[in-house]
Amino acid sequence: MQNKTVLITGANDGIGKATAERLARKGAHLVLACRDETNAQRTADWLVKTTGNEKIDTLPLDLADLRSVRSASELFLADYPRLDVLINNAGVYCESLERTRDGYELQFGVNHLGHFLLTLNLLPAMQCASLCSRVINVASAMHANGGIDFGNLRGERGAKAYDGSAAYAQSKLANVLFTKELNRRHGTELTTNCLHPGVVGTSLANKKGKLLTKTIWSLYKPFARSPRRGADTSVYLASSPEVQEVSGRYFNPSQCLIKPSPTACNAQLARRLWEYSEEAVGEFLL
Ligand SMILES: NC(=O)c1ccc[n+]([C@@H]2O[C@H](COP(=O)([O-])OP(=O)(O)OC[C@H]3O[C@@H](n4cnc5c(N)ncnc54)[C@H](OP(=O)(O)O)[C@@H]3O)[C@@H](O)[C@H]2O)c1
Incomplete structure (x- = not known):
């Protein structure tokens, strides 16, 4: 990954942080796109210290605020000539109704819409990359339980x-549908894939879950995959030559290509x- 620029959203915690560590060890130039600048800087300092890689930058990005997504995109495009790998990893799990700054249901807004805007705005940096750039969307097997309620x-x-x-x-189904449609529209310019990382012992369900969920999750967490192992497929899709020309596909935690749910394969829905989404983010597109 020497000379590759990789932007990871939600790189300060869980799977994103573990992905960042492994890609830093491979020599990538990392851009940690996080909503809390102090956490982002702390993670960057830790990465420099533990991996010896000094090419670790931070970028303020709040996916629950489309204005922030637009400014993050502008900052990136002004500072970096190209983007080799975009890992849309950040996510939120929330059991009570909350909305983004722009009025969208929080999980749809953060997990899908914010990443949709970020990806579209960063396309110029990916289309000009000398080798084919890669977009990686961290979805979930939970997508199979979802539908899109417009x-x-x-x-x-x-x-x-x-x-x-x-x-x-629903938001994770949107990640898979976005992968399919981005591939249909831009598959000759870049590759786009998505994945299920496994059931990983992060704090995802503890942050905005209800008390019962938090309790069950805290008990289960020690038996779940470690965040390091949860990063396996993201790292594989970001760095392996095996998938250089693979696009529009869904991978399981063991890096095997599998079929997503029938709804996720519905091209009309995608x-x-x-x-x-294009209409929703319209005024924030660059
Ligand atoms: N853990 C699992 O079992 C599992 C299973 C399937 C899929 N996934 C997916 O894996 C991805 C990573 O999740 P994780 O388990 O590693 O959870 P995590 O440890 O909670 O990490 C989520 C990351 O997303 C960031 N984030 C949340 N809201 C954001 C916003 N508005 N703007 C920018 N960043 C935001 C978080 O930042 P803060 O630290 O500031 O909150 C954190 O860095 C998610 O897409 C999740 O859906 C996880």
Whole structure:
């Protein structure tokens, strides 16, 4: 990964941090795109210290705020000539209805919409890369439980009707549909793949889960995959020559290419989601 620039969202914790560490050890120039600048800097300092790689930068990015996504994109494009690998890793799991600054249901807004805008804005830096750039979307096997409820993407049905787990599944389905549609539209210019990292012992469910979920998760966490192992497929997709020309596919935690759910393979739905997303982020596109 020498001479490769890699941007990782949510690189200050969990799978993103573990991915950053492993790619730093491979010599990549990393850009840690995180919402909390202090955490980002702390992670960057830790990475420099533990890996000896000094090419670690930070970029302020709040995916729950499309204005922030736009400024992060502008800052990146001004500072870096190209982007070799974009890892859309950040994510939130939330059991009560919350909305982004722009009024979208939080999980849809952060897990899908923010990444959708970031990717589209960074396309010029990826299309000009000398070798084919890679977009990697960290999805989840939970996508198979999801559908896209176009009438509720702003939480229109209200807090009482809110099902956090279904909303998470919806956002992860959106990650797979986005992968398919980005590949359909830009597959000759870059590769796009997505993955399920496994059930990984991070703090994802502890941050905005309800008490019962937090308790169950805390008990289960020691038996889950380590974040380091959870990073296996992201690292593989970012760095392996084996997947240099593979695109539009979904990978499991063992780096095997598998078929996502039938809904995730619905090309018409993928197109509709793209069109919805494009309109939603319209004024923030560069
Ligand atoms: N853990 C699992 O079992 C599992 C399974 C399947 C898929 N995944 C997926 O794996 C990815 C990483 O999750 P994880 O398990 O590593 O969770 P995590 O440890 O909670 O890490 C999530 C990262 O996303 C960041 N993030 C959250 N909201 C953000 C926002 N508005 N703007 C920018 N960054 C934001 C977090 O920042 P803060 O530290 O500031 O909160 C954190 O750095 C997610 O996409 C998740 O859906 C995880």
